[in-house]
Amino acid sequence: MKNTDPEEKTKYNLLQLENKVCVITGAASIRSIGYGTAELFAAHGAKLVILDLAMNDQIAQDLINHIETQIGKKIEIICLQCDIRNTIECENAIQNAVSHFSTIDCLVNCAGIVKSEGMLSITEADYDLIMDVNLKGTFNICKSVLKVFAEKQSGVIVNLASLAGQRGGGLVGGSHYAASKGGVISLTRSIAREFASMNIRANVICPAMIETPMLDGLNQEQLDNVIAGIPLKRVGKTSELAGACLFLSSDLSGFVTGATIDVNGGIHIH
Numbered sequence: 001m002k003n004t005d006p007e008e009k010t011k012y013n014l015l016q017l018e019n020k021v022c023v024i025t026g027a028a029s030i031r032s033i034g035y036g037t038a039e040l041f042a043a044h045g046a047k048l049v050i051l052d053l054a055m056n057d058q059i060a061q062d063l064i065n066h067i068e069t070q071i072g073k074k075i076e077i078i079c080l081q082c083d084i085r086n087t088i089e090c091e092n093a094i095q096n097a098v099s100h101f102s103t104i105d106c107l108v109n110c111a112g113i114v115k116s117e118g119m120l121s122i123t124e125a126d127y128d129l130i131m132d133v134n135l136k137g138t139f140n141i142c143k144s145v146l147k148v149f150a151e152k153q154s155g156v157i158v159n160l161a162s163l164a165g166q167r168g169g170g171l172v173g174g175s176h177y178a179a180s181k182g183g184v185i186s187l188t189r190s191i192a193r194e195f196a197s198m199n200i201r202a203n204v205i206c207p208a209m210i211e212t213p214m215l216d217g218l219n220q221e222q223l224d225n226v227i228a229g230i231p232l233k234r235v236g237k238t239s240e241l242a243g244a245c246l247f248l249s250s251d252l253s254g255f256v257t258g259a260t261i262d263v264n265g266g267i268h269i270h
């Protein structure tokens with residue numbers, strides 16, 4: 001018998017983010033985790049706000065063309081140049097997003113940088129740069145978006161930390177990178193605790209060895225050595241990381257907050 005109950009039709013909506021306005025930082029490169037997340041979110045009906053330091057008109061057009069080709073439909077999207085280190089740029093970008101789409105439902109923070117160097121080689125400038133982008137930048141954009149979420153008493157944040165922040169030192173990044181990502185884990189838990197009573201959720205993903213430009217610094221021998229230590233015996237795809245972001249950004253994870261989700265092929269089972 002055909003189901004005509006409208007409630008039943010929406011119960012198993014396969015578009016997990018239909019009409020949800022999702023801000024994604026760090027998605028300028030087609031090979032990035034941010035891009036993979038933007039593509040999957042668009043496929044699930046999201047309206048996108050892409051923020052990236054490297055954004056320009058050409059990159060924006062390429063990104064839109066790529067997503068629309070991949071998912072086979074037109075998307076609603078704005079792409080803005082934004083340096084998340086700068087509080088005013090974050091505030092302006094979020095205000096632009098709200099002016100354009102009227103609201104924001106979800107924030108996924110993928111913007112980040114990595115540098116591989118031993119503790120004793122890390123200069124003050126290196127330390128400040130890594131901390132400013134990865135930790136202060138994440139704090140800045142979360143703060144701007146949380147003002148919108150607090151006003152409407154709902155919202156979801158997904159932050160990208162790293163295996164480096166869990167185990168002390170990365171497969172790629174140095175101790176400054178690991179410390180910045182440890183900070184992102186702690187920041188996310190604090191947001192989850194402080195804003196839970198406002199129906200705002202925050203969770204953090206700790207990826208390792210996802211095939212993006214971030215791994216370009218490894219030569220083949222280094223890559224092979226790392227893969228040998230990964231139980232699944234391969235690197236991860238951006239689409240697989242995007243899947244975790246989709247789960248945490250949608251109602252599928254409605255009772256999950258303050259969680260740390262590993263997407264690492266089993267390299268850190270704890």
Ligand SMILES: NC(=O)c1ccc[n+]([C@@H]2O[C@H](COP(=O)([O-])OP(=O)(O)OC[C@H]3O[C@@H](n4cnc5c(N)ncnc54)[C@H](O)[C@@H]3O)[C@@H](O)[C@H]2O)c1
Binds near residue numbers: 054
């Ligand atoms: N790829 C991995 O294996 C891996 C592992 C652990 C953690 N991560 C984390 O996942 C996130 C995404 O990584 P990725 O591999 O896609 O990186 P990526 O280098 O491909 O993309 C990062 C993006 O962030 C942007 N960005 C850098 N500084 C910025 C700033 N100040 N303001 C705004 N945008 C800025 C860059 O322009 C770039 O588009 C990062 O936070 C990274 O630390 C990745």
